[in-house]
Amino acid sequence: MKAERDLRLDLFRGLALWLIFLDHIPSNSMSWITIRNYGFSDATEIFVFISGFTAAFVYGRAMRENGFMVGGVRVMRRAWQIYVAHVFLFAIYLAEIAYISQRFDNPLFTEEMGILDFLKQPDVTIIQALLLKFKPVNMDVLPLYIVLLGTFAPMLWLLLRSPSLALALSGLIYVLMWWFDWNFPAYPGGGWIFNPLAWQLLFVFGAWCALGGARRLDRWVHSWWVLGLAIAYVLFCFAITLTWHIPRLGGYVPQVIGDLIYPIDKTNLDVLRIAHFLSLAVITIWLVPRNAAWLKLPLFRPLILCGQNSLEIFCLGIFLAFAGHFIFTTISNRLGMHILVSVAGVSIMAAMAWFISWYKKIERRGPGARPPAARPGLAGGGA
């Protein structure tokens, strides 16, 4: 199979990374532009689906060419890298809250400040964080990704042999998860915000699409009937989300529909969210053909570069979100600052992505260069 990288994947993963950054700065007014305000699914779905797609694309080739062990170890190494990145971000997080706990006092928030009590028992919290059970707000995506990649090797093996069986198995895990309420335990209570047993479905579906599934779906995706259905559903979701922003409209949602759809479960990847993501995907495929010339325009270059260096840019985005929030609370929390911080953050992400890509090119050209075929992590820009 002549596998040429689909630029659309990079473009939309880059977009998802930008949206995740905007959404991750608490109370950022600029996040009103992100898709979660206009429908049920959000950037997380895009990120997980495309990550599954590229993981299968990159490590599938490694596994086919070099065997299960080599491919498997490569996936595990990636999972380890992400774990290290997560711990690094946790250290930054600790620094931020230690600072806040020493500098902030307001009797209005007496109860909320109680959260800082956990600093008094670092023996418990730090260990729980290393076990991925204690996860600060907005630091839930990487642990999900670690679990998805850490367990991906056997799934990939099965996907290469019997894609349909692998997808069916993934669906079965999803159904059992809903049936028995399975989730990974979290600290201090409850389960993971992104239940890996639920979200694996989208990841494996992405992988399945990468390994030939997309071609099998072609006929469906390109039927007018499916497109019409997708547009209708996206409009329906938009109408419902509108009632969240404007409480008065809530009265127009018939009780039956409300009872049927609420709550829309993000933790367990609600079917309504999957449907919304798939509808968006169908519409996107119609609007953006695989080799659309405009994908190569310089205008979209920053997005594509970000998508190609997703781990680095994701971590940078989380860090910048911390920094942005810090600026909001210490300097200014007005709209102008929100816009400034958002634009600056996205620019820094794009600049860093360009820099990483530039360095990778230099490294590949350097003395003793290894053939790129043996280095799928670089050729594919990581998974």
Place this chain on the structure above:
Amino acid sequence: MRMLGSALLVLVATAVPVVAVPDHPAECRIAENQLDHGAELPNVIKAIKAKQFNILVIGAGSSTLPGADGATKAYPARLQAVLAERLPGVTVNVSTDVKSGRTAPEALATLKSALASKPALVVWQAGTVDAMKSLELDSFNAALDKGVATVQRAGADVILINGQYSPRTESLIALSTYAENMRWVALRRGIPLLDRFNIMKVWAELGTFDFETPTKKLDIAERVHDCIGRLLGDLVVEGSKTVAPPGGGR
């Protein structure tokens, strides 16, 4: 996720006429569509007719203020003062069952005994401690659902209040998740919600109140509670008018 809502509100709040109650201090004013005047409160209407209106406020730490006279400056006491003024001839009596560090399921456990005072209206504040303890959303919802049903069976109306907007702890507590969730519970059960979280957020964005500068003084806290008490009073008064809301009212 009401980012869009609050972003738009920031833009329109200055231009759009505010809640049509003339006697609020300017700082309490919020854009009209942020108060959800949808639901009618039948038990409140009955109580006002009978001239005896008992209210019970169930809440956690953010329903009171620290200090010796904290309770008298907190929003339940302010609500009583506002309603006494706006409902002449009616004896308004607000009692509280407030305990800091209490989750919604814990409040549910003592709800039955708290209802012994026969209130016509229960104001239930939740969502802060639940977020701090990262309670599972399912059990949070279930507790609220059960609590609302229990109160309604006891012949009282319910108004929910979600958590406070607390900018400094935002990266520590997922308050907005639980605040949004309470909106869904309220929508589903067709009861009003005082969206304290987003109201306070608009105040922060407009610069009405400064939640960020460290202070040991209670002045901002008291003014915020005063405003919350007034806005709550608006919800009660609006709910006691028998006007069909848009969409037939749920």
